[in-house]
Amino acid sequence: MPDANSLYGPLDPAPDAGWTDARPRMGFFTDTSVCIGCKACEVACKEWNDVPGSGLDLLGMSYDNTGALTANSWRHVAFVEQPAPAGHRTPPFAGYPTAAPASATSAAVVAAGTADDTGTEPGLPTGDPVAAARMAAGPEFLGMPGSQPPGRATGVAERTDFRWLMMSDVCKHCTHAACLDVCPTGSLFRTEFGTVVVQEDICNGCGYCISACPYGVIDQRKGDGRAWKCTLCYDRLGAGNTPACAQACPTESIMYGPLDELRERAAQRVATLHERGVPEAQLYGHDPTDGVGGDGAFFLLLDAPEVYGLPPDPVVTTRDLPQMWKRAGLAALTMAAAAVVAFVGGSS
Amino acid sequence: MSPHRPPVGDRFRRFLGRLDAAGPAGGLSADRPAAPHTPEGDRTPGQPRSAAPGERRRRGGGRRGGGEQLNVPPAEFTSYYGRPVLKPPVWKWDIAAYLFTGGLAAGSSLLAAGGQLTGRPALRRAGRIASLVAVSASAYFLVNDLGRPARFHHMLRVAKLTSPMSVGTWILTVFGPAAGVAAVTEAAPWLPERGVLGLGRRLLPPVGQAAGLLAAATAPALATYTGVLLAGTAVPSWHEAYPELPIIFAGSALASGAGVGLLAAPGDQAGPARRMAVAGAALELWGSHRVEHRLGLLSEPYRTGTPGRLLRAGRVLTAAGVAGALVGRRSRVLSGLSGVALLAASVATRFGIFHGGVASARDPKYTVVPQRERIRRREAERPAVEG
Ligand code: SF4
Ligand code: SF4
Numbered sequence: 061m062p063d064a065n066s067l068y069g070p071l072d073p074a075p076d077a078g079w080t081d082a083r084p085r086m087g088f089f090t091d092t093s094v095c096i097g098c099k100a101c102e103v104a105c106k107e108w109n110d111v112p113g114s115g116l117d118l119l120g121m122s123y124d125n126t127g128a129l130t131a132n133s134w135r136h137v138a139f140v141e142q143p144a145p146a147g148h149r150t151p152p153f154a155g156y157p158t159a160a161p162a163s164a165t166s167a168a169v170v171a172a173g174t175a176d177d178t179g180t181e182p183g184l185p186t187g188d189p190v191a192a193a194r195m196a197a198g199p200e201f202l203g204m205p206g207s208q209p210p211g212r213a214t215g216v217a218e219r220t221d222f223r224w225l226m227m228s229d230v231c232k233h234c235t236h237a238a239c240l241d242v243c244p245t246g247s248l249f250r251t252e253f254g255t256v257v258v259q260e261d262i263c264n265g266c267g268y269c270i271s272a273c274p275y276g277v278i279d280q281r282k283g284d285g286r287a288w289k290c291t292l293c294y295d296r297l298g299a300g301n302t303p304a305c306a307q308a309c310p311t312e313s314i315m316y317g318p319l320d321e322l323r324e325r326a327a328q329r330v331a332t333l334h335e336r337g338v339p340e341a342q343l344y345g346h347d348p349t350d351g352v353g354g355d356g357a358f359f360l361l362l363d364a365p366e367v368y369g370l371p372p373d374p375v376v377t378t379r380d381l382p383q384m385w386k387r388a389g390l391a392a393l394t395m396a397a398a399a400v401v402a403f404v405g406g407s408s
Numbered sequence: 409m410s411p412h413r414p415p416v417g418d419r420f421r422r423f424l425g426r427l428d429a430a431g432p433a434g435g436l437s438a439d440r441p442a443a444p445h446t447p448e449g450d451r452t453p454g455q456p457r458s459a460a461p462g463e464r465r466r467r468g469g470g471r472r473g474g475g476e477q478l479n480v481p482p483a484e485f486t487s488y489y490g491r492p493v494l495k496p497p498v499w500k501w502d503i504a505a506y507l508f509t510g511g512l513a514a515g516s517s518l519l520a521a522g523g524q525l526t527g528r529p530a531l532r533r534a535g536r537i538a539s540l541v542a543v544s545a546s547a548y549f550l551v552n553d554l555g556r557p558a559r560f561h562h563m564l565r566v567a568k569l570t571s572p573m574s575v576g577t578w579i580l581t582v583f584g585p586a587a588g589v590a591a592v593t594e595a596a597p598w599l600p601e602r603g604v605l606g607l608g609r610r611l612l613p614p615v616g617q618a619a620g621l622l623a624a625a626t627a628p629a630l631a632t633y634t635g636v637l638l639a640g641t642a643v644p645s646w647h648e649a650y651p652e653l654p655i656i657f658a659g660s661a662l663a664s665g666a667g668v669g670l671l672a673a674p675g676d677q678a679g680p681a682r683r684m685a686v687a688g689a690a691l692e693l694w695g696s697h698r699v700e701h702r703l704g705l706l707s708e709p710y711r712t713g714t715p716g717r718l719l720r721a722g723r724v725l726t727a728a729g730v731a732g733a734l735v736g737r738r739s740r741v742l743s744g745l746s747g748v749a750l751l752a753a754s755v756a757t758r759f760g761i762f763h764g765g766v767a768s769a770r771d772p773k774y775t776v777v778p779q780r781e782r783i784r785r786r787e788a789e790r791p792a793v794e795g
Contacts, residue, residue, distance in 0.1 A: 067570070121489050127491070128491060138488060140488070168489055168490070169490075170426055171489045172489045172490035172491065181498050182495050182496050182497075182498055184491070185491070185492050185495075185496060185770060186491075187487070187488075187489050187490030187491035187492065187772070188487070188490040188771055188772065188773070189490055190490070191485070191487045191490035191771075191772055191773060192487065192489045192490030192491075193490075194484070194485070194486065194487075195486060195487065195488070195489065195490075238641075238642060241568075241570040241571065242570065242571045242572070242573065242640055242641070243568075243571060244563050244566070244568065244571045244573035244574035244577060245559075245562040245563055245565055245566065246565050246566040246568070247562070262562055262565070263555075263556070263559075263562075264554050264555065264556045264557075264559035264560060264562045264563070265554050265555015265556045265559075266553075266554055266555070266563075266573060267497065267498040267499055267553070267554075267555065268571070268573050268641075270495050270497065270498050271494075271495070271496075271497040271498075271499070271641035271642065271643050271769070272640065272641045272642055273494070273495065273642060274494070274642040275493075275494075276492065276493050276494040276495040276642075277495075278495070279495055280498050280555055284555070285554070285555025285556045286555055286556060287555075364486060366485065366486045366487055366488070366493070366772070366776045366780075367486050367488065368488055369487065369488030369489075369491060369493060369772075370493070371493050371494075371775055371776065371779055372776060372779045372780055372783060373779035373780070373782050373783050374642075374779070377639075377640050377641055377642055377647055378570055378640075380639075380647070380650055381570060381636075381640065383650065383651075384572075384635075384636045384639050384640060384650045384654075385569075385636060387635070387636075387650060387651050387654050387655075388629075388632040388633055388635055388636045388654040389632075390654075391628075391632040391635065391654035391655045391657070391658040391691075392628035392629055392631070392632045392654070392658065393628070394655070394658060394691065395514075395518075395627075395628045395631060395632065395658040395659075395661065395662060395691075396518075396628045398662055398684065398687035398688070398691070399518040399519075399521075399522060399624075399662065399684060400522075401683070401687070402522065402666075402680045402681075402683035402684040402687060403522040403525070403526050403680045403683075404526075405683065
């Protein structure tokens with residue numbers, strides 16, 4: 061019997077999907093406050109899962125040359141270089157001499173227009189330069205990518221007041237996964253670990269999941285035609301191993317484990333950070349009462365989600381599904397009635 | 409690396425070049441980077457975007473009830489290099505075309521069933537044939553759009569109410585063969601009077617009657633589920649339009665079916681087609697007016713750019729088609745022209761709705777701003793709930 065919350069609300073997804081011997085729900089907690097942007101996760105994922113190359117060019121988006129999660133990038137490390145907004149956090153260079161921020165609006169605007177053939181569809185669409193120019197507090201170009209850390213070549217006096225956000229993004233393995241719900245072939249399925257996986261021998265590339273995902277994660281591989289995304293290393297989980305990205309992460313920014321445990325750990329970490337004077341630390345996707353019923357892969361962020369390219373309040377499309385079918389039913393009845401009236405309601 | 413790739417870092421060198429050209433003040437006005445996908449590329453960044461991009465240029469943009477534009481909240485928001493949050497639909501134009509052909513098949517089979525039950529053979533014949541042609545085209549478009557067309561039958565592995573595409577597959581599985589059989593039985597009069605084929609000549613018409621009625625019974629579902637198909641996504645302007653999309657599509661299907669009737673039937677049989685055209689046009693116009701004005705910021709994609717032009721064209725063509733159908737009662741030519749106008753209107757409306765949604769997924773504004781607004785409203789309500 062499906063749960064009353066099958067379409068929306070808090071839920072344990074694996075038993076709801078029919079697993080009688082469901083395992084504890086597993087997931088990721090990605091703590092971006094310790095991420096150093098080394099991209100070991102991106103590489104480890106590609107290696108383990110045999111994901112094809114995702115193009116090679118410099119996008120001008122700081123060190124981010126991956127651009128987005130695509131069918132060929134199942135982990136994506138986002139980089140944001142910005143002047144630290146005043147009053148927002150402890151100034152990173154308090155007490156040090158700093159120069160006026162270098163102009164960087166143009167950098168972000170150019171970065172919004174770069175493209176890379178990721179070998180996927182829609183892959184990495186270009187952005188809106190106007191929106192890019194408005195990245196929080198105006199983005200700052202630090203001369204990155206470069207061969208030296210920012211400020212080393214120019215000397216202390218030229219250093220600017222900036223922050224550097226890094227975040228390893230991944231499929232959220234939603235409690236209510238829109239991709240899975242709308243898949244017409246049953247290719248996407250819920251595993252006994254509560255994760256969401258595409259079966260590549262079933263997917264026929266209809267593309268419905270791609271428009272349905274509220275996070276813009278799943279994507280279609282060109283030539284191959286099928287949809288691909290993070291499997292949370294289903295094969296490794298089955299063998300009792302840690303997913304490749306979490307295994308490779310040198311700072312334990314990516315933590316893997318039973319979701320309950322991760323949520324506790326995350327709450328403690330946020331409390332610690334707040335105590336230490338990082339009031340902007342916030343959890344994202346941890347709340348089982350949010351629009352997707354909570355994410356299996358959730359995050360600790362240091363700014364609003366949209367700064368990292370995440371939707372601030374995603375809602376699974378199935379929340380409105382009963383209403384939608386009702387509306388369609390009404391429209392169908394109206395249509396039938398109109399046809400009947402057209403034939404019986406006149407003389408000619 | 410594949411041999412036809414430009415040298416690595418090429419784009420970055422150009423990027424540095426542009427930065428130098430922009431000068432230390434970062435003034436962009438002198439040297440705008442090429443931004444091919446953005447119509448408002450001539451605006452100075454940082455300057456708040458107050459109105460919809462197209463409305464500045466097209467002074468008549470708010471012709472119908474211009475006051476509603478005040479509902480559009482100022483689009484101040486943060487994003488990650490302006491990149492879209494969502495993945496825009498990968499569906500190519502095939503799906504927009506299918507929206508039309510699927511609706512046409514549904515509308516025509518209703519017309520055919522009406523003709524069959526009320527003794528209007530011209531309507532019946534035209535409706536059945538149009539329905540078969542349209543449903544065949546639909547099947548082609550749907551299969552052609554798949555990433556793996558040879559695996560189209562994987563759709564038949566499951567039946568899922570949560571997947572409008574799965575529901576649609578099953579609707580088409582019933583409708584398609586029924587419409588096909590109904591159309592094929594129209595060939596009965598060409599069979600010889602005697603022999604085995606003569607038997608067919610007598611048996612086919614009743615089979616056609618049954619098949620035609622089955623097709624007509626499924627037709628309203630076929631015409632309206634596509635509204636749920638589009639709304640059942642994260643695409644902002646489609647999802648939020650879920651109350652109207654099925655109505656628009658039902659109206660558009662009726663109008664296109666009526667178009668077939670007006671084209672094919674002699675004046676004395678075309679009365680029902682004229683009334684169907686009026687009903688369909690009313691539903692379609694009401695629905696598209698609503699999506700163009702009710703959704704606040706998310707109505708913007710339906711009013712601007714290509715989708716805006718398509719929807720306006722659809723409206724004009726619908727009005728012309730209905731007017732022609734009513735005025736041209738006695739003229740075969742005028743009726744035929746109205747039929748063509750109604751069909752063209754349906755095409756324009758479907759492509760307009762389709763591309764409006766795609767545009768809303770391409771711009772992070774339409775994802776972030778309404779969601780921020782939702783958070784703000786929720787937070788404003790919270791104390792009231794607790795107190
Ligand atoms: S983030 Fe997107 S692709 Fe991942 S489970 Fe959720 S809906 Fe599916
Ligand atoms: S593209 Fe594949 S995985 Fe996605 S909804 Fe279609 S069949 Fe399912």
